Amino acid sequence: MILHPGILALLSGSALILLMLLVAGGVALRILRHWNADSGSTTQLQLERQTWLVTTLLKYAFGFQIITLFLFLFTLDEIHPLFVGAMCATGSLNANLVGWLVLLVKIGLVFAAAFWLAVNTLDQGTEDTPLVRFKYVTLLLLIPLVALDLWLQWEYFSGLRPQMITSCCGSLFSAEGEGVISTLTGLPVEQGMSLFFAVVLLYAGLLLASLRRRAVLLRHGLFVASVLLFFVSLAALVSFLSLYIYQMPSHQCPFDMLQGHYYYIGYPIYLGLFMATLFAMLPGLCRPLVKTASLERQLESCEPVWLRLALFGLILFLVTSCWQMVFGPLILLGY
Amino acid sequence: MIFNFKLLEYSLSSLWRRKEKNIALMIVYALVIATLGSVLLLTHALKTEALMTLSAAPEIVVQRTQGGRHELIPVHYAETIAGFPGVGKVTPRVWGYYYDSLVKANLTLIGLGGYHEQLELLEGRLPQAADECVIGAGVADAFGPQIGNLLVLEDSSKRRSEFYVTGIFRSRSNLLTNDLVVLQEDALRDFFAMPDGLATDLTVQVYNSREISTIAKKIAYFLPDSRPITREELLHTYDSLFNWRSGMMLAVFVSALMAFLILAWDRATGISAEEKREIGILKALGWETSHILGAKLREALLISLSAFIAGLLLAWFHVFVLGAPLLMPLLKGWSVLFPTFDLTRGVNLYQLAVLGCVTILPYLACTVIPAWKAAGSDPDDVMRG
Structure with a gap:
């Protein structure tokens, strides 16, 4: 099942998001370790410049996350004719129950990422950026969630068998x-x-x-x-x-x-x-x-x-x- | 800020100032998108074509197997199946393949028996005598006979058989009739030396589509040497097959995408001295890092959207106007004479979403770090050179 164009797009999209978050996470670790808002040293200036990189990466990753959520729903609809008994996305999700978890994690990620960006907007709008530590700790917490999303998607799509008999929305x-x-x-x-x-x-x-x-x-x-x-x-x-x-x-x-x-x-x-x-x-x-x-x-x-x-x-x-x-x-x- | 037209204008003029570099990049990008897009468009068109062909197919086809191989089925099986509640007409079909070594083509020869209702006759009439036939448009093109001419074929004992062409078929889907030769059933039995009382397979009409799988199970239970094939199964198989093929092709072409991304990354990292000076001047004028970053990312978005549109148009032209000469042999199948047919034109939203996800997202992600590096340069350093 993995070699379906939509599934390939979803998996590569999620891998891309994870990669972007890992890069951002690397920067976040450096910032958490060396950040000193009162200092005017070169390191601090460099770190301040790197916050822009993290912000941009996260904005993109968040945008991509929304796109992949909708693409996921779209793909579920697209693949349902492959399963006996399925008439819409419900059937595709029932064909391998991990799918429901994927949907849950994806929705959770969209909310979490939006919250992060909101906090970031607040923080970057101020001169003293008081939320730096909170922001980067939460960023590090987002990474395992994104990795989980990718892993669950892999589990879901690789577990799908076209001959499977599933139940449609009418019975659920x-x-x-x-x-x-x-x-x-x-x-x-x-x-x-x-x-x-x-x-x-x-x-x-x-x-x-x-x-x-x-x-x-x-x-x-x-x-x-x-x-x-x-x-x-x-x-x-x-x-x-x-x-x-x-x-x-x-x-x-x-x-x-x-x-x-x-x-x-x-x-x-x-x-x-x-x-x-x-x-x-x-x-x-x-x-x-x-x-x-x-x-x-x-x-x-x-x-x-x-x-x-x-x-x-x-x-x-x-x-x-x-x-x-x-x-x-x-x-x-x-x- | 994204919707500020002045900034959009600035990004456009900035792209235009470095047009050689950007146009070269866009051409390569558009070609990559066109390749991936062609795969998606072509598979979708082939799927639609197969779907249309199968929509006219009987609900269940029953074959007989012996020793795991397909065998001729006794015609009296039809009576047993017709006795099941819910079953409509059961029609024995006589048909087979014929390879013509002269034109190097595979033809499908079928006996006239309840089958012709689904086909529209373009011109002429159905065969009424044993030496008459109706042919598909593809056969007419390959062999060259017109109505009233002779079609000469060699039968199973290599004897010459002549048939007068009384009509040429064309149905809604070309795939169905292109390689077809329709003869009278008795004439075809003679031609293939097929004994009476046996047929190639049986077609079963089922009134209620929900009962198809139950009836298929019943057939397999009461006639253990038979193999019922439902239309749904055929549709699933086609769907999975085309998905698999296009996914495979995509996976292969992703390497081209990777190569392009490396190129794009390289291009975006190596900014010219002129560009650096420009950034320096902008910063001296009061632009912040975020503004320059925004401008650079907007440029990347403009490039990828224009390349996407250009690539999609190219793919459309390649698949639907030229008939996908570069991909057809890989995706279609391996029949010796696969008749030429027009693909059903169409792009659906899902394909666009998939293509966009595969091509635009990685490009955008790829430009973030170079754009940030360029935006971060110090005006003082830059202007001093």
Whole structure:
């Protein structure tokens, strides 16, 4: 299975990311060992110059990570006809269960890398760069995660056997059976909707309030709300949003919507959800790191941008996912 | 800053100032992309072609094996299979291959029996007598007969058989009929010296596509010497085969990509004195390291995007206009006379994503360190020379 063009692209892409992070990690070790912000020595000047290299490498690696996450989903869709019983990415993931882990690690990496870049933006915007040590220690922690991602992908793709009989989304995402997923799919639509829209309202309220006021408590509240939004939205996608998207009262799959015959609508949906979650988490996450006045100023200039991006993400997510619910012909709730 | 048009203009003019170097680099880059792109486009087109051919194929084909080899199947097996619930029509097929040493071509000879419905006749009519035949467009090109002319073939005992051409086939997919010669079934039995009561294989129509695999299992159970082949299995095999072939080709061509990356790295590291002075002046004017780094990376992005578009167009031209003369023999197969056919044109989003990932990402990663080195130079040192 490895000799599939998409799989080759994914593996080489992940290897490239790991290589870039290893180079950055080497520099990070040197910086951690010799960094002295008060010194004006040649070594310190050189180290300061090298921070630019690390930043650029990380920005690229992060960008590549997002691209490979989407390419991974795209590839899962592309290879599903090879497996008996598979009808979308779910079937490809079920053909070798390591695939679910890959997906999890990839999503985790995107969040972690985004957090790192946000901290870096804060730090580099100040004169005294007080977060250097924290930044480079976390960078070193990211490396094993990237290596794990590459290894798991190798395990997943090399373990795939085309003759394998797998189960499709129809059997995984169905109300029968036990476990979290069947509880989600079996959830009554009305209750699911109330929960989803309550969380969206809470999130939107906190987001708009945070845009107007500077209270720290609002940021922490928004952080909690965005985590809630992420999981509740994923659940809503499985339990009722997918029904509207497919216009079918029995089809509950979070992956089918990524396919061409649903006009790739899944991509803007997930992109919007990721943006809404990520950018709303950042102010709350970065708050505990802010110890100096310079960082405070920097955070205040970054926050409005993040919050607006989060708002944009929320609008994108809501419009693309709920469009069919409002304007589509399928009606799930009685009058 | 990325969307600042003045900066974009600056990067473009900077690229233009060193046009000899950059154009040479872009040409090599575009050629590498065109090679990899051709592999992807061609395999996709071949896959589409195979898919179209197979969409008309019967749901199940049943062969008989003896000692692990393909044998003629008794026609009465058809009655047993037709008795299974859910099975539609079961048709015995008589067909075989014929190698013509004169034109060095392999032809497929098939008996007229329930098969012709799937094919569109371009001109003429179906054979009605034992000495009549209908041929595919590829056969007409290779042998040269037209309607009303004679097609001369040698039968199994090397005797000369003459058939009048009554029509020339052309179906939706060229692959299906190009090398085809259709005869009346009895005429073909005579030609191959095939006994009555036996056929080459049986085609089975299944009404419900979900029952195909169950019916295939039943056939294998009740007729233990038979080998049912489902259409799905054929599709999977084609898919895996073409994926494997294109992956193999990609893996081979990745070495070319590596060589190019080394070249690109080398080019980007060795910046000229003029370029160094430029960076020095920019820094003296107040540009920061990050600005220069951004400008350099923007240049790399511009180069790779233009090379990507150029390479993709080249690949398109090579595959769909020229018919991929450089790759076809490697990817297609090894039939002696593989009829020429037009590839179904098309590029899908996935191929673009894969090609972009394989070619653009490594190039961008490759330029980071040289760009950082150039951006880090000290204005004082640079301007003093």
